[in-house]
Amino acid sequence: MKLLFLGPPGAGKGTLSDLAVEKLGLPHISTGDLFRAAIKNETPLGLKVKSIMASGALVPDEVTIEMVKERLAQPDAKKGWILDGFPRTIPQAEALEKIAAVDRVVNFEVADAIVIGRLSTRRVCRACGKIYNVKSSPPKKEGVCDACGGEVYTRDDDKEESIKTRLDTYRKQTAPLIDWYGKKGVLVTIDGVGDPNEVYGRFAKLM
Numbered sequence: 001m002k003l004l005f006l007g008p009p010g011a012g013k014g015t016l017s018d019l020a021v022e023k024l025g026l027p028h029i030s031t032g033d034l035f036r037a038a039i040k041n042e043t044p045l046g047l048k049v050k051s052i053m054a055s056g057a058l059v060p061d062e063v064t065i066e067m068v069k070e071r072l073a074q075p076d077a078k079k080g081w082i083l084d085g086f087p088r089t090i091p092q093a094e095a096l097e098k099i100a101a102v103d104r105v106v107n108f109e110v111a112d113a114i115v116i117g118r119l120s121t122r123r124v125c126r127a128c129g130k131i132y133n134v135k136s137s138p139p140k141k142e143g144v145c146d147a148c149g150g151e152v153y154t155r156d157d158d159k160e161e162s163i164k165t166r167l168d169t170y171r172k173q174t175a176p177l178i179d180w181y182g183k184k185g186v187l188v189t190i191d192g193v194g195d196p197n198e199v200y201g202r203f204a205k206l207m
């Protein structure tokens with residue numbers, strides 16, 4: 001199964017992907033995670049995208065599309081995948097169409113006020129990417145990942161200035177994809193508010 005997770009930053013796409021990966025056994029391909037890994041490893045790609053990402057803007061389409069093409073050509077992507085955070089623009093969706101046919105696009109609906117609250121309290125493990133929330137699901141020991149012992153930190157783009165840019169970017173560049181995929185007949189919309197297991201239940205019913 002080839003699935004896309006669509007929704008504003010903080011909609012819970014990453015958290016839901018973690019649950020879906022366990023249950024569906026598909027690889028989770030997050031373009032944000034791929035860029036963060038490149039930054040951490042100081043690769044040429046990482047150096048190119050670091051300041052763009054911290055500002056909350058989008059990485060140029062050609063750079064992103066090339067990276068996704070390479071990732072989807074890996075052997076583990078043959079059986080299907082959950083693409084999280086890609087496409088984020090119409091040109092990216094058009095490029096993906098040439099690579100693979102998507103079975104379902106899951107659109108997570110969450111109001112801006114909730115998204116802003118979630119992002120400002122979100123923390124992430126620098127080593128394994130596990131997602132926490134200091135209010136609703138903190139790590140057992142502050143600043144330390146329960147899963148791998150890595151450092152739990154605040155993403156640069158989860159700081160207040162970037163959150164606003166990311167929401168504006170989402171509205172202008174990514175939200176048009178809801179209609180685009182709607183017209184193709186592959187879109188399902190889910191209420192993304194609530195406990196992750198509850199949201200997963202809504203998702204599972206539609207699969």
Ligand code: AMP
Pocket residue numbers: 009031032033035052053054056057058059060064084085086087088089092157166
């Ligand atoms: P995410 O982890 O999905 O919230 O992505 C974090 C940041 O990575 C975004 O704000 C962008 O700067 C960059 N990024 C991730 N996916 C894409 C994409 N499909 N197109 C352009 N930039 C992206």
